[in-house]
Amino acid sequence: MRKFKALFIVMLKNTFNLLDGRTKRSKLNKFMGLFLLVAFMPTLFSLYMLAKEGLFMLLPIQQEGLVLSLLFIALSSVTFFMSIFLVPAVYYFSKDSETLLALPLKAEEIVLSKFCLSVVYEYLTTFMLAIPVLVAYVQVMNPDVFFYVKVILILLLSPVVPLAFGAIIIMVIMAFVPFFKNRDLFNYASGFLALAFAIGINMVAGGTATLSQEKLLQMLTEGNNSLLAIFKFMFPNLPFAIQSLVDGSWISFILFLVITALVIFIFLYISKIIYFIGIIGVNETAAGRKQLNLKAYQKETSTKGAFMSYFLKEMRLMIRTPIYLLNNIATAFLLPIIFLVSIGSSIGSGEEELSTFINSIDWTNPDLLLVVSFAGLALGLMMSTMNLITPTALSREGSNIFFMKYIPMSYVKQIQAKIASGLAVSLFGILFSLIAAIILLKMHPIVIALILVMSIQGMIFMNYLGMIVDLIRPKLVWEQEAAAVKQNLNAAFTMIPAFALSFLPFMLMKYLPNNWFTVITIFIILSGINWMLIRLTTRMSITKLHALEV
Amino acid sequence: MIEIKNISKTYSGQVKAVNQLSLTVEAGEIIGFIGPNGAGKTTTLKMMTGILNPDEGEILLNGINIQSSPLKAKQQFGFVPDTPDMFLRLKGIEYLNFMADIYDVDENTRRERITKYAEAFQMTSALNDKILSYSHGMRQKIVVMGVLIHSPSIWILDEPLTGLDPQSAFALKEMMREHVALGKTVFFSTHVLEVAEKLCSKVAIINKGALLYFGSLEQLKLDHPNASLEDIFLKVTQNA
Secondary structure, X not given: XXXXXXXXXXXXXXXXXXXXXXXXXXXXXXHHHHHHHHHHHHHXXXXXXXXXXXXXHHHHHOOOHHHHHHHHHHHHHHHHHHHHHHHHHHHHOOOOHHHHHOOOOOHHHHHHHHHHHHHHHHHHHHHHHHHHHHHHHHHHHOOOHHHHHHHHHHHHHOOHHHHHHHHHHHHHHHHHOHHHHOHHHHHHHHHHHHHHHHHHHHHHHHHHOXXXXXXXXXXXXXXOOHHHHHHHHHOOOHHHHHHHHHOOOHHHHHHHHHHHHHHHHHHHHHHHHHHHHHHOOOOOOOOOOOOOOHHHHHHHOOOOOHHHHHHHHHHHHHHHOHHHHHHHHHHHXXXXXXXXXXXXXXXXXXXXXXXXXXXXXXXXXXXXXXXXXHHHHHHHHHHHHHXXXXXXXXXXXXXXXXXXXXXXXXXXXXXXXXXXXXHHHHHHHHHHHHHHHHHHHOOOHHHHHHHHHHHHHHHHHHHHHHHHHHHHOOOOOOOOHHHHHOOOOHHHHHHXXXXXXXXXXXXXXXXXXXXXXXXXXXXXXXXXXXXXXXXXXXXXXXXXXXXXXX | OEEEEEEEEEEOOOEEEEEEEEEEEOOOOEEEEEOOOOOOHHHHHHHHOOOOOOOEEEEEEOOEEOXXXXXXXXXXXXXXXXXXXXXXXXXXXXXXXXXXXXXOOOHHHHHHHHHHHHHHOOOHHHOOOEHHHOOHHHHHHHHHHHHHOOXXXXXXXXXXXXXXXXXXXXXXXXXXXXXXXXOOEEEEXXXXXXXXXXXXXXXXXXXXXXXXXXXXXXXXXXXXXXXXXXXXXXXXXXXX
């Protein structure tokens, strides 16, 4: 127990950077935290309102517990889904794995420390989702004081069972399927599985979107539908947790605690047997050691010029690092595919209204000018912000950023090459979306051209803005590549303006004259803004990189 | 030629990593930069290469100031950092070609040099593999090759022999000797006193950010008769 405690504390401090004791950035971080809280407020508020309305609707039929059921099922499912990515990263592929293996530690001590660390990771999502719903519940239901005690304990323990189940599945895979011992292969496989899952969910959601509210309510209240049954089987402690909160039953609460403890016990017992089988040799990489033939050698050693070579280096590293491929590149395909699948499947499943509507659009109608222009701008903004390439361009360098400082290539040129990689992927996403739109929506060539021109403005804006954000606050200290992209707040700082700028023009549309003059004026204004952004990026490339010390 | 004039560097306004350090390395010299862990060796090398900015003082590489003319100065040297874990997902050959492009090496020259150094370091069959699959020593070799490919007049190397097998270490030491024989400069940090003894024309001993000795090893031995090199090193650094 003493070893577990020491290990867990070190892991916790290391993960949350508490060891370096830096105080200089704490003010900035506080500001960032506040900014994010404010930015997420509308989402949290909508969640609160949704829960409140749901409760008012369910109260007359005495089904108010359904809100809590849905909340905890959502929490557990999200945690379980995230564990597919979290467990391999934390348990197997983190940099400390080999160091820990050499220490006189038992498998269950390492696993328990890592398990507790993953539970802490999950608290952010858990509390973000739970607090608005619980506030609504407390307001409407006015429960007794024991409710608060129980709900806090249940929330703190809620990630345990889904994480344990996720970890058991991953541990079995790692121990008995040697294919997945290769980190890159594992990340590719799990990542693409998740993408397929996201597209699948979208198709299912598309299918249920047409259900009437009454039918949906009936489906949920029946309580015996297969989806809920699966969740009940997967998370056996949940029904007791919910029951203890709804009717105040202490027996249910104790049963919840007992089942949770039992799951931890089983999980630790399994980890004792199979964790070491899976982790040994996990970071080994295969190599061919085959000599290049003359043709390949000459191709590989051809002159490309410094800028092109730097750009290619960026692209290669992104494509060959699974986490970057999935987060930075795959998104360029994902949105258009979801778009194609949703609309395509709706048309294919005989929704005549939609295809009649599409066929009835007169693309030459001048009333569509502003809508099309703003849609183009939004497309450019969204395609560029989703790939997160420029907001993480420096962060992805991590501790190797010093390389940028000693080579004889100007900072401006290096930053431009990084931005070029962002622009290339964004442009690819835009073109891919446009092709999807051309196929489905049968757009007029002028409309296509207008969308393309406006989306390029959005693309330039977002990529340069992303680069500026990363120049201001690059995240260079990280243990795994995933942290540079997924646990990097820079993403949020560019996504929020991108969303705002995508929707704002539509809100202002009714105040603007719908003609070519407005479109051209907007185009000129955007060009001016982009020109200023490019200038600012150039200046900041020099000052920020010169001042950066690693 | 390297001229370091009164450079100082303080971290977080408190820890003085390098304090008023000055030394001049003439062309044709191999300098061993020696000191205990945390003495300020890497900080000095980082300032010489433009990775860190000195708080005061200036550094000239072949007469070019690294602070005022950074790009021109960076063309003068090749740098091997202490950790060779860079661009792990590039293939060895891609990394070398990338370096050749950055330093503007023409196609024929780069091909000739890649072949030559790959043979010298026994890396020919590994060039088509990703650096991720390399051992520590092989990563060190590919980074050294990345420097040699553009044939800079000044070599700045941070612990270049760490992790190299005896054959490659021998090859690199030979290359250092050949390089200075052409009237060029090598400046490298090391912990291995025997390497410094056999290879260097002069040594610079640093501790707690201050230069304690700069001169030939012969002179140092004359100053401390009947003492082994290890004893001399311990004595010099302990008295700092």
